[in-house]
Amino acid sequence: xxxxxxxLVEDDPNDVDLTLRALKKNNxxxxxxxxxxxxxxxxxxxxxxxxxxxxxxxxxxxxxxxLKLPKxxxxxxxxxxxxxxxxxxxPVVILTSSKEEQDLINSYKLGANSYIRKPVDFNQFSDAVxxxxxxxxxxxxxxxxxxx
Amino acid sequence: MKVSKVKSPGRCLVSNLNIKTSxxxxxxxxxxxxxxGILDLMCRILGVYARFVKKVEPPRIEVFIASATESNPLxxxxxxxxxxxxxxxxxxxxxxxxxxxxxLKDLDWEHKTEIEMGMNNYxxxxxxxxxxxxxxxxxxxxxxxxxxxxxxxxxxxxxxEIVERDLRFILDSAEREELVAELQHQIKQFKxxxxxxxxxxxxxxxxxxxxxxxxxxxxxxxxxxxxxxxxRVKERTACLEAANRELEAFSYSISHDLRAPLRAINGFSQxxxxxxxxxxxxxxxxxxxxxxxxxxxMDLLINEILKLSRLSRAELNIKNLDISxxxxxxxxxxxxxxxxxxxxxxxxxxxxxxxxxxxLRVVLENLxxxxxxxxxxxxxxxxxxxxxxxxxxxxxxxxxxxxxxGIGFDMTQAGKMFIAFHRLHNEKEFPGTxxxxxxxxxxxxxxxxxxxxxxxxxxxxxxxxxxxKIC
Numbered sequence: 359x360x361x362x363x364x365x366l367v368e369d370d371p372n373d374v375d376l377t378l379r380a381l382k383k384n385n386x387x388x389x390x391x392x393x394x395x396x397x398x399x400x401x402x403x404x405x406x407x408x409x410x411x412x413x414x415x416x417x418x419x420x421x422x423x424x425l426k427l428p429k430x431x432x433x434x435x436x437x438x439x440x441x442x443x444x445x446x447x448x449p450v451v452i453l454t455s456s457k458e459e460q461d462l463i464n465s466y467k468l469g470a471n472s473y474i475r476k477p478v479d480f481n482q483f484s485d486a487v488x489x490x491x492x493x494x495x496x497x498x499x500x501x502x503x504x505x506x
Numbered sequence: 507m508k509v510s511k512v513k514s515p516g517r518c519l520v521s522n523l524n525i526k527t528s529x530x531x532x533x534x535x536x537x538x539x540x541x542x543g544i545l546d547l548m549c550r551i552l553g554v555y556a557r558f559v560k561k562v563e564p565p566r567i568e569v570f571i572a573s574a575t576e577s578n579p580l581x582x583x584x585x586x587x588x589x590x591x592x593x594x595x596x597x598x599x600x601x602x603x604x605x606x607x608x609x610l611k612d613l614d615w616e617h618k619t620e621i622e623m624g625m626n627n628y629x630x631x632x633x634x635x636x637x638x639x640x641x642x643x644x645x646x647x648x649x650x651x652x653x654x655x656x657x658x659x660x661x662x663x664x665x666x667e668i669v670e671r672d673l674r675f676i677l678d679s680a681e682r683e684e685l686v687a688e689l690q691h692q693i694k695q696f697k698x699x700x701x702x703x704x705x706x707x708x709x710x711x712x713x714x715x716x717x718x719x720x721x722x723x724x725x726x727x728x729x730x731x732x733x734x735x736x737x738r739v740k741e742r743t744a745c746l747e748a749a750n751r752e753l754e755a756f757s758y759s760i761s762h763d764l765r766a767p768l769r770a771i772n773g774f775s776q777x778x779x780x781x782x783x784x785x786x787x788x789x790x791x792x793x794x795x796x797x798x799x800x801x802x803x804m805d806l807l808i809n810e811i812l813k814l815s816r817l818s819r820a821e822l823n824i825k826n827l828d829i830s831x832x833x834x835x836x837x838x839x840x841x842x843x844x845x846x847x848x849x850x851x852x853x854x855x856x857x858x859x860x861x862x863x864x865x866l867r868v869v870l871e872n873l874x875x876x877x878x879x880x881x882x883x884x885x886x887x888x889x890x891x892x893x894x895x896x897x898x899x900x901x902x903x904x905x906x907x908x909x910x911x912g913i914g915f916d917m918t919q920a921g922k923m924f925i926a927f928h929r930l931h932n933e934k935e936f937p938g939t940x941x942x943x944x945x946x947x948x949x950x951x952x953x954x955x956x957x958x959x960x961x962x963x964x965x966x967x968x969x970x971x972x973x974x975k976i977c
Contacts, residue, residue, distance in 0.1 A: 372770035379777060426762045455769075456761035459816075478768045478805035479798070480776035 362419035362495050364390045367399040367435065368453075369427055376480065377422070380487035388495055391418065396430025399423070400438050403445055417448055420494040423470075425454040425461055433464055440469045447501045449494060530635060531680035533570075537672050542571050544668060548661050549573045570642060603631050603659065631662045636674040644669075750819065757815045764808055772801035810941040814926065817948055822862045829859035829866060829906065833891040836870045840878045849881065854892040857906065861973050865949045872942040873908040873969050879936055880912035880967065887911065894970070903955070903972040911966040920959050946971075 364381075368374050374392055381390060393399035401407045403417065421439070425432035432452065439445045451472040452465045465473050474490065477483045631644040644662055775797045783791065830853055837851045859866065874889060881887035887910070894905040915923070922928050926944035946969075950957045954974025961967035 370766050370770075372773070373766060376769065376773040379773070454762065455765035456758070458758055458761055476765070476769060478765055478772050479802050480769070480773040483769065483773065 362388050363416070364388055364495070365393060365399070365402065365418040365421045366390055366453075367393045367396070367421065367423045367427065367432065369394050369424065373424075373476070376483065377487060380480075380484040381491065383484055384488035384491060386488070386491040386495065388419070388491070395428040396432065396435045399427075399435050400430065403439065403448075404442065417445065419500065420449045420451055420490075420498075422451050422453045422490070425452060425456070425465070433461075433468060436465065436468045436470060449498065449500060451490065451494065453490075528637075528639065530639070530641075531676055533672075533676060537676065538571065540672070541669060542574070544665055545571055545573045548665060552658065552661060601632055601634075603662065631666055633666060633669050633673070636670070636677055641669070641673055753815065754819070757812055760808060761812055765805065768801045768805050768808075772798050772805075775801070807939055807941075810939045810945075811926075814941055814945050814948060817865065817868070817945060818952070820865075822865070822952060824860060824862060826858060826860050827863050827866070828856070829861075829870075830855050830857040830891070832863065832867055833870050833874065836867065836874050837889070837891075839871075840874060844878075847878075847882070847887070849878065849887040849889055852888065852890040852892070857891075857893055857904075859904075859906070859973055861953050865952070866973075869946050869949050869971070870908075872946045873971075876942060876969075877908055877910035877912060877967070879938070880914075881910050882912075882936075884912060898956070898972050901956070901972060901974070903974065905970050905972055907968050907970045909966065909968040914961040914963050914965045914967050915959075916963055917961060920961070923959065924957070 366374065366377055368377070378390065381388075391402065393402050399421075402409045402412075403421075405412055423432050423435060427435070430438075432454070436450055436452075439448055439450060446469075449471045450469070451474060452461075452470045453474050453476055454461070455476055457473075457475045462473055474486055477486060630646075633641045633643060635641050644665060646658075646662070775794045778786075779791060779794050779798075786794075833853050834851075837853060841847075841849070841851075870891075874891070877889040878887075881889065890907075890909040892907060892909075894907065896905075897903055898905050924943045924947040926941050928940055928944075947957055950971050950973070955972040957969065957971040959967060959969045
């Protein structure tokens with residue numbers, strides 16, 4: 359299995375569908391797993407609880423992380439990812455509605471690799487997703503040893 | 507011998523006694539008695555007829571003490587004296603013993619009692635006060651001429667010594683008394699002054715005390731007011747901080763949560779257009795496009811509102827800057843966006859301003875941007891940036907202005923144009939969000955300045971602004 363998986367952490371099903379649609383529209387055929395809140399995202403990444411028996415040991419190629427999430431918010435998820443030895447080098451892209459200065463600063467401080475504001479206009483959104491896919495799934499080389 | 511025989515009793519005024527004397531004290535009674543005693547004793551020892559002490563108090567010469575000898579023709583108590591002062595003057599001038607062996611046997615003198623009694627030999631001896639002034643004379647009347655005997659002279663000298671010692675004592679006492687009196691007077695005055703001063707001091711003290719009490723009272727009141735004010739400031743600050751936090755939370759929420767539904771509206775409308783276009787007629791598609799545009803428009807408005815709210819909260823970075831240069835940069839950017847348009851910019855060079863360069867740039871982008879926009883239909887558009895020659899009447903601050911010759915506005919609407927989303931012109935004709943001037947006003951307010959506008963329909967508009975003293 360050499361498939362590059364994307365993890366989308368997003369609680370809004372509309373946004374999930376629109377992201378999927380944008381991927382499809384841009385011919386990005388990689389698998390996209392979705393975590394609907396912060397807890398699920400961390401369980402998925404650390405193979406805990408309902409993801410304990412997930413056979414696949416490979417981490418996603420990139421995490422698209424929303425900031426406003428139920429249970430544990432995006433910034434906390436990012437902190438946990440960076441704290442963990444296995445995931446600390448994992449590429450994390452913040453994909454969120456706002457570009458509040460404080461969010462930008464905090465995200466980069468905690469080690470986000472990129473920050474993208476989700477445009478309201480779907481065409482722009484689609485462009486953003488295409489660029490994301492192109493960059494993180496094709497151009498970018500992940501650090502070695504990302505296999506658990 | 508009866509004194510009543512004397513024809514001219516009482517005091518004899520001596521007009522030719524030209525001697526000046528100062529006021530001298532009275533001779534005390536006991537001294538007078540002592541002198542009397544000595545005088546009587548001497549009479550007895552010498553066996554003379556009469557002796558006197560005559561006191562000279564110009565212009566008066568009086569018999570002061572007369573011996574109690576029976577042959578004494580003059581009585582002290584009557585103070586009869588017929589002395590013309592002639593010998594007295596001579597004696598006083600001489601200041602020594604003046605023996606007169608045989609008194610003038612002048613007819614004028616005939617009537618004199620003593621001469622009638624044959625006492626025409628007499629001796630005078632001056633008596634002096636310690637200061638050299640004459641007190642009087644010792645005066646001895648004799649029938650015999652024995653005045654030159656040494657006994658006579660010795661006794662007279664002795665008496666003179668006693669009298670003059672007493673006089674010294676009297677004068678000293680008097681001086682002492684005078685001194686004491688003067689001292690007492692001075693003490694009294696001093697006491698009075700002290701008393702007055704004490705009273706004044708007491709009054710001042712009372713006043714002072716009253717003042718202190720009043721001051722304390724007002725200080726207390728002031729402190730109380732200050733405390734209250736501080737408390738109110740604290741409360742108000744807390745309120746403001748809370749409001750600010752709320753506002754931040756609110757705008758954060760708007761920023762995140764309001765966009766997601768818009769994205770859904772826009773995204774799924776777009777999806778409909780793409781996936782189901784063959785199932786819709788052109789009208790249906792038009793509606794969907796309008797839905798998309800509406801969502802986009804709302805996104806834009808949200809963005810603007812967030813920008814406005816960020817401007818209100820962002821910290822100011824105040825510097826002294828070249829606002830003309832800033833205006834020039836903005837004008838160049840406007841020109842770049844629409845190269846086809848020919849607009850004449852008249853920007854005065856070298857105007858300085860004190861403010862946040864980022865925010866002032868936003869001000870100029872909006873004001874010059876508006877001028878650009880509202881001169882679109884003008885053949886020869888002119889946009890000016892300068893400052894008025896006269897500073898603001900109220901604040902004394904420089905008045906900057908942006909003037910254009912565009913479509914202008916109705917002055918009755920002038921107040922409304924700074925309200926967010928309030929537009930004076932049709933959006934189709936002049937696109938915009940209606941938030942630009944609200945933003946400008948917010949920035950000017952934060953600089954503690956003032957903004958106002960003047961205009962006339964079809965004759966252009968002028969926007970004036972000042973920047974407060976916030977250095």
